[in-house]
Amino acid sequence: MRPLYLRSSGSFKKLLLSIGHRGTKNGNGGVDGKEKDTPAAAAAAPPPPESPRKPAWRCFSYDEIHRATNAFHKDNLVGRGGSSEVYRGELADGRTVAVKRLMGAWACERRERDFLAELGTVGHARHPNVCALLGCCVDRDLYLVFHFSGRGSVSANLHDEKAPVMGWAVRHAIAVGTARGLEYLHKGCQRRIIHRDIKASNVLLTDDFQPQISDFGLAKWLPSEWTHRAIAPIEGTFGCLAPEYYTHGIVDEKTDVFAFGVFLLEIMTGRKPVDGSHKSLLSWARPFLNEGRIEALVDPRIGGDYDGEQTRRLAFVASLCIRSSATWRPSMTEVTSHHSVT
The missing domain is CATH 3.30.200.20 (Phosphorylase Kinase; domain 1)
Structure with a gap:
């Protein structure tokens, strides 16, 4: 047909x-x-x-x-x-x-x-x-x-060896803007939109480095009376998928929250969600988060040119967002308000 x-x-x-x-x-x-x-x-x-x-x-x-x-x-x-x-x-x-x-x-x-x-x-x-x-x-x-977003994706700017090293102020602004955009999709938009593929290559940058969430090819909307959706087949990006999604196909706002936590770690560290040796960013970063060794998470290309308090806040928020249990992850409203990512 x-x-x-x-x-x-x-x-x-x-x-x-x-x-x-x-x-x-x-x-x-x-x-x-x-x-x-x-x-x-x-x-x-x-x-x-x-x-x-x-x-x-x-x-x-x-x-x-x-x-x-x-x-x-x-x-x-x-x-x-x-x-x-x-x-x-x-x-x-x-x-x-x-x-x-x-x-x-x-x-x-x-x-x-x-x-x-x-x-x-x-x-x-x-x-x-x-x-x-x-x-x-x-x-x-x-x-x-x-x-058209003139500067391409966060991923391209962060990982392209030919691109200038992204400074801390820009990284922090990207984290803040992306959090606000995601909160809007979950709470401010007339439909509850679950993006399902939040990652650095799907966040584009305007000429003045304003982040814009893009690529809604996997996005789903949730009626207000629904708590979640069950999705099959499982789609998304390895290294960014929430445990309840890749094991049971359950999708709600906390699916995006988990991916946002990975996104924060990628911005901070300059590492991809999965590196060339197939090691995940989460498995690499969790020991540093658990031990409170936040300085070890900062991209070495930045050197010492970063705001320590902002770094600690972002690391704290990331540690909450990547919790295995969706129930214990914050909402994006809590991320932008109570946990002061902005």
Whole structure:
């Protein structure tokens, strides 16, 4: 069976337009109007809004994104994953964008479902520390269009040997901004969004090093009355997966909290979640955390040029976030407020 967007591109676009432009949209990306009783609408339609506002995203034509990326020229390819590739582009109005093209013709129906799921999560998020969705395109293929983050990912800036060593002030600001973005997804956004793949390569940096959480391909949203979701198959990044997720498939906010703890350790130490010898960052860092040897966790490339109090706070928060029991991990609100990561 041909996928929906190829069987009837016009119908698929009408569905997306009804999602994005049905009624008025609120500040968190929600819209007015009744939900359609279809799987697609269930994946992407938001709950009722709190205040009216113009739609935050729109449907682009294929010609627009084709011109913006110079026909998807290889020189504009800035990233490639297992199921997508990302191109840098420039719209006619001068805005620089990132065009994410979903790949994998072998699984068209799943790709269509994943596309709607990602649209239905990030499409409702509006926060300085969350990568902003500008729109989508369903002509010829499936595309998502985002604001372009000029400095690439935290991972690239942290681990690329050709990049300047990231100073402590920048690292601390990245930790603070990412915590705020994640708290917003869990508590501030109209939908409870669980990202499921928080890691350094999925946090992008603007020109002024503002962190923005990106790549919502694995994200799930939780209805307010649900305590968790059971997910299969297990997807994510080895070294960042919470124990209850990779053993039982249980997903809730604490899944992201665990990954954020690993992210903090990666920023502090300059080490990857899993190194070339397959040793995990957690197994390396836990003895230092348990012994209170915080200075041993600081990236040696920084030398002594770091704030000791900030380092102790981040290490303390990381130690709480990576607890094996989800119950004993803090929420992101507790991380940003009570535990003073900010």
